[in-house]
Amino acid sequence: MTNRAPDVLVSRRQALTGALAVAGGALGPAAARAETPKPSLNALAQAKGMRFGSAIAAGASDARRMGGSIDNPPYADVVASECGLIVPENEMKMQALRPGPDTFDFHRADRLMAFAAQKGLAVRGHNLLWVPTKWLPAWLNQYDFGSRPASTAETLLVTHVKTVCGHFGERLGSWDVINEAIDPATGKIRETVLTRHLGDRVIDIAFHAAREALPKCQLVYNDYMEWERGNETHRAGVLKLLERLRHDGVPVDALGLQSHIGGDSELVGQAGAPDPKAWRRFLEQATGLGLDLLVTEFDINDRSLPADPAVRDARAAAYVREYLDLTLSFPQVQDVLAWGMVDRFSWLNDRTPRADGLPKRPCPYDADYRPKPLRDAIAAALAGAPPRTAPHPPHA
Numbered sequence: 001m002t003n004r005a006p007d008v009l010v011s012r013r014q015a016l017t018g019a020l021a022v023a024g025g026a027l028g029p030a031a032a033r034a035e036t037p038k039p040s041l042n043a044l045a046q047a048k049g050m051r052f053g054s055a056i057a058a059g060a061s062d063a064r065r066m067g068g069s070i071d072n073p074p075y076a077d078v079v080a081s082e083c084g085l086i087v088p089e090n091e092m093k094m095q096a097l098r099p100g101p102d103t104f105d106f107h108r109a110d111r112l113m114a115f116a117a118q119k120g121l122a123v124r125g126h127n128l129l130w131v132p133t134k135w136l137p138a139w140l141n142q143y144d145f146g147s148r149p150a151s152t153a154e155t156l157l158v159t160h161v162k163t164v165c166g167h168f169g170e171r172l173g174s175w176d177v178i179n180e181a182i183d184p185a186t187g188k189i190r191e192t193v194l195t196r197h198l199g200d201r202v203i204d205i206a207f208h209a210a211r212e213a214l215p216k217c218q219l220v221y222n223d224y225m226e227w228e229r230g231n232e233t234h235r236a237g238v239l240k241l242l243e244r245l246r247h248d249g250v251p252v253d254a255l256g257l258q259s260h261i262g263g264d265s266e267l268v269g270q271a272g273a274p275d276p277k278a279w280r281r282f283l284e285q286a287t288g289l290g291l292d293l294l295v296t297e298f299d300i301n302d303r304s305l306p307a308d309p310a311v312r313d314a315r316a317a318a319y320v321r322e323y324l325d326l327t328l329s330f331p332q333v334q335d336v337l338a339w340g341m342v343d344r345f346s347w348l349n350d351r352t353p354r355a356d357g358l359p360k361r362p363c364p365y366d367a368d369y370r371p372k373p374l375r376d377a378i379a380a381a382l383a384g385a386p387p388r389t390a391p392h393p394p395h396a
């Protein structure tokens with residue numbers, strides 16, 4: 001819901017028209033978008049004791065990221081109308097917060113926090129350590145760890161976690177502490193400049209530091225071991241890690257299910273058809289460890305679906321419905337977040353293009369900010385989910 005008066009909205013949109021010209025028109029129509037359907041996705045979620053949210057960015061140098069951001073009023077309106085919480089698409093990652101080994105830059109993340117406060121939205125943190133080498137800051141990959149490399153690496157990691165947790169404090173009720181530690185091909189912890197010196201303890205150190213900094217915050221392990229066939233090794237590796245963490249008293253509260261479904265060879269290895277039986281079993285095993293669950297980055301890669309938008313959207317919606325019905329049947333899922341709300345700005349359009357070159361349609365809203373069958377599927381899954389009987393965890 002927006003609190004802005006219509007005349008303010010118009011003048012903001014007129015202002016945006018200028019911004020769009022600068023951005024090369026890539027943000028789509030600045031004209032008034034259709035009203036968002038009621039009840040909102042978050043209202044439907046709330047009726048079951050859940051929350052619905054989305055990723056959103058805070059400006060950027062390129063037009064696509066600019067589009068999915070607080071600086072694009074129609075996009076911000078969709079998010080504020082449909083969501084109860086947001087997650088920064090990139091702004092809290094180490095690459096964004098750490099221009100150098102001795103510096104922190106919270107500027108863009110703080111803009112997102114201000115937007116959330118203004119709109120009355122909760123925020124979750126993403127992420128304290130995105131493990132793969134590719135996603136670490138270049139300076140860290142080249143860092144000189146000196147003559148006592150293990151202790152230097154530990155200090156560096158603890159300083160990062162504590163400074164970032166301390167900066168946002170209890171305004172964030174949930175953090176992805178570790179993102180994507182498991183190599184999908186081997187099921188083992190990925191090797192990086194940090195594991196070279198600390199081994200698997202990297203994970204323990206990050207969780208312990210986060211707990212010390214924020215005793216009440218929900219601490220999450222987040223990864224993309226999706227429900228399609230081809231993810232067996234990845235799922236087994238994640239479970240093995242979680243078992244070990246629980247056994248060793250490492251403070252992990254929940255498993256984040258990224259839920260980039262639909263298959264993408266670059267993302268999930270040899271993705272294939274869904275395997276609902278294996279997915280249910282996986283969620284049973286994870287919750288059997290006493291962990292809560294979250295859907296953290298939901299979208300669908302429609303790369304291999306037919307070109308016709310109506311056919312494509314119907315097939316995607318059915319696929320999504322089946323996935324969410326099964327996943328939300330676990331009452332441990334209390335937060336469902338989409339990785340963006342509008343097709344045009346989805347990160348999936350930067351990756352593994354469709355063979356026919358058409359833009360992907362991974363999100364609940366189309367390129368012109370109109371709700372799609374995918375939005376109906378999410379709404380139906382939320383409305384059909386069993387009510388959560390346990391109260392929302394205190395950390396949220």
Ligand code: XIL
Nearest residue numbers: 065089090126179180224258297347
């Ligand atoms: C993606 C962002 O959407 C892109 O803008 C960025 O270039 C790369 O990261 N898993 C995650 C997210 O945990 O942080 C990723 O976000 C998508 C995959």
